[in-house]
Amino acid sequence: MQQANTSKPSSFLARGSGARLAWIGKGFLIILALLALYILVKSFFANPQLFAQIVISGLQLGFVYALIALGYTMVYGIVRLINFAHGDVFMVGAFISFYAVARFRLHLWPAAAFPGMSSSLVVLIGSITVILLSMLVCAIMAVTIERVAYKPLRNAPRIAALITAIGVSFFLEFFGALNFVFSPRFIPYERPFEVVTWYISSGIHQVQAGTAPPSGAITFSNIAIIIMVASILMQLALQFLVRRTRIGKAMRATAFDKQAAQLMGINVDRIISITFAIGAAFAGLGGVLYAIAYPSIHSQLGILPGLKAFVAAVLGGIGSIPGAFVGALIMGQAESLTAGYISTPMRDAIAFTILILVLLVRPTGIFGEPEKEKA
Amino acid sequence: MRALKISSLFAMVAIAASACGGAATPTAAPTAAPAAEEPTAAPTAAAAEATTASEPAAATGGELKIAILAPLSGPVPTFGVSTRDGALLAIEEWNAKGGVNGMKITPVVEDSQCTPDPAVNAANKVIDQDGVKFIIGEVCSKATIPVSDIATEKKVILISPTSTNPSVTVDSKGKVKPYIFRACFIDPFQGTVGAKFALETLKVKTAFIMLDQSNDYVKGLAEYFEKAFTDGGGQVIGKETYTSKDTDFSAILAKVADTKPDVVYLPDYYNIVNLAAKQAKEKGITATFLGGDGWDSSDLDTAAAEGGYFTNHYSPEDTRAEVQNFVKSYGEKYKDDSGNAKVPDALAALAYDATNLLMEGIKAAGSDDTTKVNTTLEGITFNGISGKITFDANHDPVKSATILAVKDGKVQFNSVVNP
Numbered sequence: 086m087q088q089a090n091t092s093k094p095s096s097f098l099a100r101g102s103g104a105r106l107a108w109i110g111k112g113f114l115i116i117l118a119l120l121a122l123y124i125l126v127k128s129f130f131a132n133p134q135l136f137a138q139i140v141i142s143g144l145q146l147g148f149v150y151a152l153i154a155l156g157y158t159m160v161y162g163i164v165r166l167i168n169f170a171h172g173d174v175f176m177v178g179a180f181i182s183f184y185a186v187a188r189f190r191l192h193l194w195p196a197a198a199f200p201g202m203s204s205s206l207v208v209l210i211g212s213i214t215v216i217l218l219s220m221l222v223c224a225i226m227a228v229t230i231e232r233v234a235y236k237p238l239r240n241a242p243r244i245a246a247l248i249t250a251i252g253v254s255f256f257l258e259f260f261g262a263l264n265f266v267f268s269p270r271f272i273p274y275e276r277p278f279e280v281v282t283w284y285i286s287s288g289i290h291q292v293q294a295g296t297a298p299p300s301g302a303i304t305f306s307n308i309a310i311i312i313m314v315a316s317i318l319m320q321l322a323l324q325f326l327v328r329r330t331r332i333g334k335a336m337r338a339t340a341f342d343k344q345a346a347q348l349m350g351i352n353v354d355r356i357i358s359i360t361f362a363i364g365a366a367f368a369g370l371g372g373v374l375y376a377i378a379y380p381s382i383h384s385q386l387g388i389l390p391g392l393k394a395f396v397a398a399v400l401g402g403i404g405s406i407p408g409a410f411v412g413a414l415i416m417g418q419a420e421s422l423t424a425g426y427i428s429t430p431m432r433d434a435i436a437f438t439i440l441i442l443v444l445l446v447r448p449t450g451i452f453g454e455p456e457k458e459k460a
Numbered sequence: 461m462r463a464l465k466i467s468s469l470f471a472m473v474a475i476a477a478s479a480c481g482g483a484a485t486p487t488a489a490p491t492a493a494p495a496a497e498e499p500t501a502a503p504t505a506a507a508a509e510a511t512t513a514s515e516p517a518a519a520t521g522g523e524l525k526i527a528i529l530a531p532l533s534g535p536v537p538t539f540g541v542s543t544r545d546g547a548l549l550a551i552e553e554w555n556a557k558g559g560v561n562g563m564k565i566t567p568v569v570e571d572s573q574c575t576p577d578p579a580v581n582a583a584n585k586v587i588d589q590d591g592v593k594f595i596i597g598e599v600c601s602k603a604t605i606p607v608s609d610i611a612t613e614k615k616v617i618l619i620s621p622t623s624t625n626p627s628v629t630v631d632s633k634g635k636v637k638p639y640i641f642r643a644c645f646i647d648p649f650q651g652t653v654g655a656k657f658a659l660e661t662l663k664v665k666t667a668f669i670m671l672d673q674s675n676d677y678v679k680g681l682a683e684y685f686e687k688a689f690t691d692g693g694g695q696v697i698g699k700e701t702y703t704s705k706d707t708d709f710s711a712i713l714a715k716v717a718d719t720k721p722d723v724v725y726l727p728d729y730y731n732i733v734n735l736a737a738k739q740a741k742e743k744g745i746t747a748t749f750l751g752g753d754g755w756d757s758s759d760l761d762t763a764a765a766e767g768g769y770f771t772n773h774y775s776p777e778d779t780r781a782e783v784q785n786f787v788k789s790y791g792e793k794y795k796d797d798s799g800n801a802k803v804p805d806a807l808a809a810l811a812y813d814a815t816n817l818l819m820e821g822i823k824a825a826g827s828d829d830t831t832k833v834n835t836t837l838e839g840i841t842f843n844g845i846s847g848k849i850t851f852d853a854n855h856d857p858v859k860s861a862t863i864l865a866v867k868d869g870k871v872q873f874n875s876v877v878n879p
């Protein structure tokens with residue numbers, strides 16, 4: 086790609102105004118941070134249980150965003166493309182699992198194949214099958230999209246690929262809304278396993294339907310734990326892949342300099358496909374878990390989570406994998422705490438304000454490194 | 461009432477996609493939306509009796525023409541067919557009884573397409589060419605509003621069975637339009653009924669309101685609920701807003717769990733109910749969920765909404781004799797494609813009511829003079845399928861609403877609440 090000519094700012098002027106802006110931004114940020122801190126501390130002492138409850142729901146949201154944000158950041162890191170269709174891949178993941186469960190009862194296959202298997206094992210293996218299927222379909226779809234829509238434009242100006250990505254995103258949303266695809270309806274999602282909630286009140290107890298937990302008890306559900314564990318595992322697996330394997334090395338080389346990597350014998354096309362596939366598989370996983378946590382799905386399900394995850398990736402420093410993770414957790418908390426202590430309609434406004442403020446101070450995001458000049 | 465769809469706002473995002481969110485989520489079409497029950501329901505098995513119905517009994521004093529403006533084509537043809545069928549059934553029954561004041565009733569059916577222009581043309585045609593002085597229709601508010609202006613001007617009585625927009629009966633200056641009535645309650649009225657039901661039938665003391673601030677339908681219901689609930693001695697202990705795009709209600713529900721209300725009023729569409737009520741159940745919240753006719757959909761997650769109640773216009777399962785008679789005669793007269801008796805939906809019931817209401821008005825006035833009929837209708841008390849109707853100063857009916865319960869995984873008729 087020919088991004089070399091776009092990145093060099095006409096140095097002095099840009100740097101000067103940038104520095105001043107950054108100072109104004111910093112001032113703002115400090116005042117706002119103190120204010121936010123004050124509100125948070127006050128609310129914590131006013132009602133610690135409620136506070137903990139809100140933080141837990143923020144974590145659940147944040148870890149889902151993290152799964153999506155990894156895809157954005159990886160693809161950007163490798164091909165410098167903001168893949169706007171990523172949120173819609175997430176939506177497709179949710180729908181694949183819906184059809185697998187509601188239509189084909191795939192989550193019950195171990196019971197059919199091995200009669201006598203214990204029911205919890207059936208649920209475990211069945212659910213994992215459903216999730217893997219969704220991840221696989223998403224990966225194949227993303228590779229196809231890359232081949233059809235992005236690869237021909239790899240040497241075109243960046244804006245062309247960006248517009249194409251938006252086009253692919255719209256295509257998936259509105260093609261999905263056709264009656265013979267996913268239909269434009271809101272569909273109640275059938276879960277492969279039941280969501281169980283526990284509460285903490287002198288020990289951990291399960292919430293029984295129809296009985297309220299004692300007041301002041303903090304509740305959490307199995308899906309919240311699954312989301313957190315899955316998200317952390319995927320993060321670690323990805324770190325391992327990128328840092329410790331040959332493919333990872335090739336990915337880093339491609340990200341650093343595509344032409345040079347190609348000259349060193351790296352099959353760049355293959356590496357790019359793998360990157361898309363991994364990112365999409367994570368999004369598919371996120372889609373399934375999100376649908377299980379919030380069980381109503383429709384063809385435009387992916388727009389907002391996709392956008393928030395993109396913001397999380399930018400916030401953390403796009404191109405940086407730990408950055409995407411941290412950014413996503415910040416977004417989750419910002420949303421949840423805003424909804425809890427200010428008002429729900431304000432939450433997107435606050436979340437995006439944080440983005441603007443952070444970018445004012447650190448234009449490359451929290452973990453981002455200043456863009457290096459490339460030949 | 462409401463219609464739910466994913467509106468496609470293509471234009472919006474384009475360049476802005478990098479900065480601002482996606483387009484479409486469920487939006488209400490508050491003005492257009494007529495009663496949205498698609499004919500669902502398993503046909504009642506019986507009904508296949510010989511149609512011994514109506515030989516028009518000898519009418520003496522001439523002819524009374526009634527126009528039916530129904531959207532038989534256009535975006536909501538099923539609404540049009542139900543409306544026409546309900547109105548024709550009422551007319552047939554009146555003719556069988558000998559007409560009104562000795563006059564035989566002749567229906568004039570026009571397709572008004574749920575669209576302003578065709579509706580206005582149809583109205584002009586029936587008034588000017590056919591000499592009609594009474595109109596039943598239109599279904600959609602956006603078509604009824606322009607027609608109502610013509611009707612007022614030409615002193616033609618118009619009763620819309622299902623248009624819920626306030627501007628149907630009240631002009632832009634807030635003045636009530638003479639000669640214009642409607643047979644359905646307007647949306648916010650459901651909030652009043654919901655509060656009354658909560659206080660008197662469920663006997664609860666505290667309520668928590670969840671609402672989408674950007675949706676007029678939801679806002680109206682919530683506002684009227686709050687007022688009626690507080691006036692009736694209840695206490696609203698919390699009120700939280702969300703947006704139509706939200707999927708995560710945990711922050712609000714954490715507050716619900718914290719304040720422990722008896723009922724949660726959530727007058728939104730079924731898609732929001734599916735999510736919010738399910739998350740509430742998972743958090744062990746035991747408060748009863750209440751809502752409005754936005755819950756009425758085959759896609760309502762009955763497991764999530766289990767134990768909840770919502771207000772609606774009418775239910776074919778209502779056990780009152782007049783409802784069952786109506787369901788029976790409707791089923792005898794109209795068959796679906798496979799020959800089974802049709803179950804009348806809310807549109808048919810409201811059209812039937814609107815027509816009967818008009819006939820009663822004419823009968824009580826003793827003539828077909830529209831000024832006289834206008835006066836009688838303003839003071840009428842009418843017992844219809846969808847409840848007892850009287851009119852308030854805005855020509856909006858004050859009437860009973862049906863309460864449906866979500867129980868054992870099914871939506872069931874619960875009771876009728878009078879205002």
